[in-house]
Amino acid sequence: MRIALLEDEHEQAQHVQSVLSERGHHCDSFPSGQSFLSAVLHRSYDLLILDWQIPDMTGIDVLQTVREQINWGIPVVFLTQRDSEADIVRALDAGADDYLAKPAREAELVARINALARRSNPDNEKEVLRYGPFEINTQQRTISLHSEELTLTDKDFDLTLFLFQNQGRLLTREMLLERVWGLARDINTRTVDTHMSRLRRRLGLNPENGFRIKTIYQRGYRLEAMKAEEPDHVEGTIETDRAVNG
Structure with a gap:
C-alpha cells in the first residue's frame, strides 16, 4: 500500500x-x-x-x-x-x-x-466486479459489456480496472503512469492520452452504457457515471478545479 x-x-x-x-x-x-x-x-x-x-x-x-x-x-x-x-x-x-x-x-x-x-477497498477481495453493464473478472482478467467479452490488451485491462476502482476521482497523468505503467512520474509521454482515447471507443463509454471518461484540462482524467440523457462531451473537455496550493 x-x-x-x-x-x-x-x-x-x-x-x-x-x-x-x-x-x-x-x-x-x-x-x-x-x-x-x-x-x-x-x-x-x-x-x-x-x-x-x-x-x-x-x-x-x-x-x-x-x-x-x-x-x-x-x-x-x-x-x-x-x-x-x-x-x-x-x-x-x-x-x-x-x-x-x-x-x-x-x-x-x-x-x-x-x-x-x-x-x-472491499472490491479487492472480489473476483468479479460489476459496474452497471460492465463486468470485470479480476482472476481471468476479462471485461464484458452487456455479457459480451471485449477484446482488450493487458494494459487496457489494467487501466480500465484502475479507472473503475477510482470512479469519480481525478487521476492525473502522473498517477496513471505510476500505478498502471510503473513509470517514473516525471516521464514526458502521451501514452496515457493514447490509451484513454482508445478505451473510450473499445469500452463504449457513452450515456447508453452509463459511464464516460472526462478530460480535465491540463490535469488528467476522471471516470464518471452518467445518466442516459446527459450529453457526452468528453474530448477536449475543460474543467477548472481549484488548485490546492494556490
Missing part, C-alpha cells in the same frame, strides 16, 4: 516510514502542509497519515483541503501528540477515519492502517 505521511519531525517521520516499510508498505514523508497537498494531488496514494501541528498550517486544514478540494474518499489517520477528547472529536468530525496519539504502538498503528485499507 502507498502511504503519504505528514510529519515535520525528521526522526519521527523516519521511524514511521521504517515501521511501515517493514510491513510491506511504501511511505513518502512530507514536512509541510503545502508539500504534502501537492504530492497528494499529483501522485496516487492509498492512505494518508497526518500530524496536527506542522509549520505552515494545521493538520485539520490539510484534512479539510483533501476532503473539499481533492474530494475523494481516501482513508485518513491522525497521528499526533494532541490526545484530548475535544481534539479527537474535531478531527473525526472534519473527516478523519481514525486517530492515534503519539507515541503510537507499532503493531497497533499497522493494524489500524490495514483495517482501514480493507474497509475502503
Whole structure:
C-alpha cells in the first residue's frame, strides 16, 4: 500500500516510514502542509497519515483541503501528540477515519492502517466486479459489456480496472503512469492520452452504457457515471478545479 505521511519531525517521520516499510508498505514523508497537498494531488496514494501541528498550517486544514478540494474518499489517520477528547472529536468530525496519539504502538498503528485499507477497498477481495453493464473478472482478467467479452490488451485491462476502482476521482497523468505503467512520474509521454482515447471507443463509454471518461484540462482524467440523457462531451473537455496550493 502507498502511504503519504505528514510529519515535520525528521526522526519521527523516519521511524514511521521504517515501521511501515517493514510491513510491506511504501511511505513518502512530507514536512509541510503545502508539500504534502501537492504530492497528494499529483501522485496516487492509498492512505494518508497526518500530524496536527506542522509549520505552515494545521493538520485539520490539510484534512479539510483533501476532503473539499481533492474530494475523494481516501482513508485518513491522525497521528499526533494532541490526545484530548475535544481534539479527537474535531478531527473525526472534519473527516478523519481514525486517530492515534503519539507515541503510537507499532503493531497497533499497522493494524489500524490495514483495517482501514480493507474497509475502503472491499472490491479487492472480489473476483468479479460489476459496474452497471460492465463486468470485470479480476482472476481471468476479462471485461464484458452487456455479457459480451471485449477484446482488450493487458494494459487496457489494467487501466480500465484502475479507472473503475477510482470512479469519480481525478487521476492525473502522473498517477496513471505510476500505478498502471510503473513509470517514473516525471516521464514526458502521451501514452496515457493514447490509451484513454482508445478505451473510450473499445469500452463504449457513452450515456447508453452509463459511464464516460472526462478530460480535465491540463490535469488528467476522471471516470464518471452518467445518466442516459446527459450529453457526452468528453474530448477536449475543460474543467477548472481549484488548485490546492494556490
